[in-house]
Amino acid sequence: MDRRQLEELLEDTHRDAYLWARQCCNYNDDLARDVLQMVYLKIFEGRARFNERSGFRTWLFSVIRYTAIDSLKQSNARAHAPLEGDLAMPADDPAEEDMDYKALLQQLPEKQAEVLLLAFYHGMTLEAISTVMEIGLGTVRTHYDRGKKQLKTLIEKTKIQNHGGR
Amino acid sequence: MEEDKIEAFFRGMKKSDEQLVIPPFVKQKKTRRLPSFLYAAAAVVTALVVVVYLVRQGSVERVQPGEVIILVYQDAPRTHSLMDVQEQSLSDWESPTDYLSEDLE
Structure with missing residues (x-):
């Protein structure tokens, strides 16, 4: 090339x-x-x-x-360390675009956040992710599954906080 | 269901990132790297030039003295230099042991 x-x-x-x-x-x-x-x-x-x-x-x-x-x-x-006060704060408007994506992802373990970003944000396959991160495919799958569960919980928690804050 | 929520989350994140100012891609300037032996050659040539310059400067100083003073000591005692020895012809020459042969006669 x-x-x-x-x-x-x-x-x-x-x-x-x-x-x-x-x-x-x-x-x-x-x-x-x-x-x-x-x-x-x-x-x-x-x-x-x-x-x-x-x-x-x-x-x-x-x-x-x-x-x-x-x-x-x-x-x-x-x-990837969450800063104090930088975590997902209840927004005035609970609309999705006001969600603090960065802060939510920073609450996840570093590798889980990376795997999810590469998979969902950048649209990479798990094989490609294992190449980028130089870790085994099995480990990628573990981070992927745990990350999804944790992120889902965080999203729901944030939504409840947002609704509660109104 | 779980996947949908996650996908919606990242869709939202991508949407918010659309407002980000992405720095322009700057094309790298071509930097022509010379072969390493050329650097060595350049160093040798530079060293030679410096040496030649220094040598020439030193020799110029030696060749062009400001003033030449010759001291002549006129009252000095005469020495028997080779210049004072008078040349003798072969017929005038007398052997220093000539008297020995005379005695024998």
Whole structure:
């Protein structure tokens, strides 16, 4: 794959890549921007190479994830850790669009949230998720099932709180 | 049923993310990297240039002294230098042990 093809693929997946970088960086836009820039640099300098063993998007998401983990370690940021007062608060309007998605997901264990984001937000298969996260398929299934149950409980709890708050 | 709720949750999340400002994709500038041996060659050439420059500077100083002073000590005692020895022809030459042969006669 030559540089031009690589650039085209990256441009096509840029939006998804940015959103995934943001989700990996605890929804920090500045950090996500830096991480994505580092990822592109890694790719163009040949430090991260696409070996075509998986889909391009799967591979890119994996590079983003590991770069974000390294960046968060360096910046001592608290990845995926819910901030005090940042949890799902009862909104005035219980409409779905007012739900604090970020805060709800942050209440889930890190890996469960990642699996659910990759599966439902980014539409990846469980096999692709196991490649991105470099964990076994069985482990992905476990995180997927537990995550769904926990998230459902949280959604219901938030809705009850929202209705109660009115 | 469970799946529907989860899907609706993520649909809502995606919808809210549509308002996000995505930074534009910046095409990377091509950086032509020279082969590593060229860096080594450049370092050697630079070192040589510096050495040649320093050597030339030193030699110029030696070649162009500001002033040359020759000290001549006129009252110095004469020494028997080779210049004072008068040349003798072969016929004038007398052997320092000539007298020994004379005695024998």
